[in-house]
Amino acid sequence: MVTTDYTRRAMLGAAAAAGVSISARAQVNGTGRPRLRLGIIADLSGPYADLSRPSEVCARQALEDFNVSARGWDVDVLVADHQNKADVAAATARRWIDQDGLDALVDVSTSATSLAVNTIAREKNKVFLASGPGTSDLTGAQCSPNTIHWVWDTAMLARSLGSSVLRQGGDSWFFLGADYAFGHQLARDTTLVVQGGGGRVTGTVFHPFPGTTDFSSFLLRAQASGAKVLGLCNGGADLITCVKQAREFGIARRMKIVGLMTYDTMIHSMGLQEAQGLQIAATYYWDLNDRTRAWQARVQPKTPQLYPNMVTAGIYSSTMHYLKAVSDMGVAEAKRDGAAVIARMKAMPTDDDCFGPGRIREDGRKLHPVYLLEAKKPAKSRHEWDLLKVVETLSPEDSFRPIGEGGCSLVPT
Template identity: 40%
Template sequence: MTFLGGLKAALLGSALMLAAGTAQAEFTNNAIRISVLTDLSSSYSETSGQGSVVAAKLAVQDFGGKVNGVPVEIIPVDHQNKADVGALAARQLIDVNGADAFVDISNSAVSLAVQELARNADKVVLHVGSATADLYGKACSPTGALWLYDTYALAQGLARSIIAEGGDTWYFVTADYAFGKAMEDAVRKILEAQGGRTLGSSRHPVNNTDYSSFMLQAQQSGAKIVGLANASGDTVNAIKQAGEFGITEGGQKLAALIFYIQSAKSVGPELAQGLRFMTGYYWDRDDASRAFAKRFAAEMKGGMPSQAHAGIYSAVLHYLKAAAATGSDAGTTVMAKMKELPVEDFFAGRATLREDGRLMKDMYLVEVKKPSEVTQPWDLLKVLRRMPADEIIRPLKDGGCPFVKS
């Protein structure tokens, strides 16, 4: 069977029908079809993956399974962390499966490719696990939205706090693709502005396993901070090998520029204790967060939701509200309504979706607890402070989004 033939069969077979109803003329294909385009088999599958599918399913269930009597379908697809595979899958979903919207993506390179396809096809893209700020900047789209973190916000929130505490020399270990490069560049700019210095950097491919040479170079650089501009499994492997090289024992500190509670659990508090990172959601922050986590864990047979999983729930729910309000699945129409309606849920609080497609949502600076502070398997983080959206997210005027009015 050809790749396209196999993909078509997999897509048709993986569609999850959550409700049935009477179709209305405003909705094409007699359904609302949302593809969870994500990493189901590679290094980001733990923090996105099947959990992203579950989160989207929960949002559809909470909305009632229908939009104005039209059934909602969730179509999970694995992009394998490859931009070409993701773009091919997106094209197949649009042309053959009639997808109306894409959610998660979880890879910046794939997001950039899919955003362009979706713009041309008038389909909505809700980027949750992808972080390049170009998605609401020079590569913005009238049908695209960025729902969780981005390289600019992560750098502003985390780097500034570390530099303020004396961490003014950095060595970077960076994933060699769009997110990693953008993340490193964003921190470099803040370092330079604050009088700090970059003492070197190393690049590695996604799904790398051997960080020994990179950690040796970081150690020899004498930098106070070793910045990990990678994600998920790559970050976990880097932290574990940093422990083997005695990086922190030698007085250097690690900064995970994008990190998840799943990664903290994989590393363990013995190695990760004191590690600070930015997050849009923590399961034990308040009653509403705990309620979602309980439902999610029941569906996943254990395990807490990541910040991406919580963001996917929020993005899908808001999309369905806008589709219902407009009576349409046209991308530009639905996205315009998404920007008019306030975003209100346990994840976003009360937030707004800006003209350039950036969700103006607060984030949290958190720290991994010491082993002696942990009281249960997922009691791993403590929230240090809330970081207001307008302090960490790039100003609208500075983004360079072509369709934003000056």
């Protein structure tokens, strides 16, 4: 049996949904069946909300595909809005673990919130499967035996998309980023790639996050810099607004706009008329191959208005692999020792319909191919979500930071 337990503002809405109970807490020990509790902490009301909305659906699809009910397990899914505040995310994670018997966190989008939760998961010896955050510190200076970083990180975006644009002649960059951990790290990592490849950075500026809606002063500084490339180190609604305002000001005619962290969800939101020609790096897209298309067909009826992106597909993928490890160990042992679950997950090869075959390194980095994609011209699109074409497929080794460069204490020296 799978139940869903929302926190605070979402709880009454959940109670109104057919078949959903808000009394799951009282059932923890009432059935005699093994029970797991998974938690998703994401931006449900801010600039990244559209990216996060399919999160629960994707987690539940993993439970359905793994057939937890037939295995005799009860699984609860808890969902909370972190409001883009690290203290809110940390307090939610601690409460879920201490009061609600949480076993695993399977997202925690954004860098600052994930770093806060990363510390708690280690302290409480729980499983943390980071899907949404970008900070490469999760497999670097702040790596943990309780954490796997699943989908992407800033180092990957810099090495894949940054290198590709540099090869295309984009040898001078101006960076505009969000003023928090993610934006700073993405600008830093891409600067290293650009300069290492013989390019130069003419300037970097950060906008307040969240809350900025007028980017004109920042964009005009970029235009005045003389750089060939405008590297956007933000995401969600902020990136969409930046692209639209850059086109309004005519900046796109003089500079190549690169959204270093752009999802297909965001391409859909801005429309192909605005997005055409934009190149992005992604580890998942619904139309990559027969497996991704088959998975999309299964999940689409449950989220018809918003296709899953690589982060929410990562929630499916990481949940599936977690369930395989729990099955291998036994539920009781998995609940007792989160670090042991992570070790078992690292020892097992990964394979699922979203990301295909892969593996997990000692530093907690999940490895899989990276795809360079380009937004189609409107005339080339067959339907609303036919947005991107594959330009290049990169190996994990060419895309993710080498294991010896992150400074992770888990890596043998």
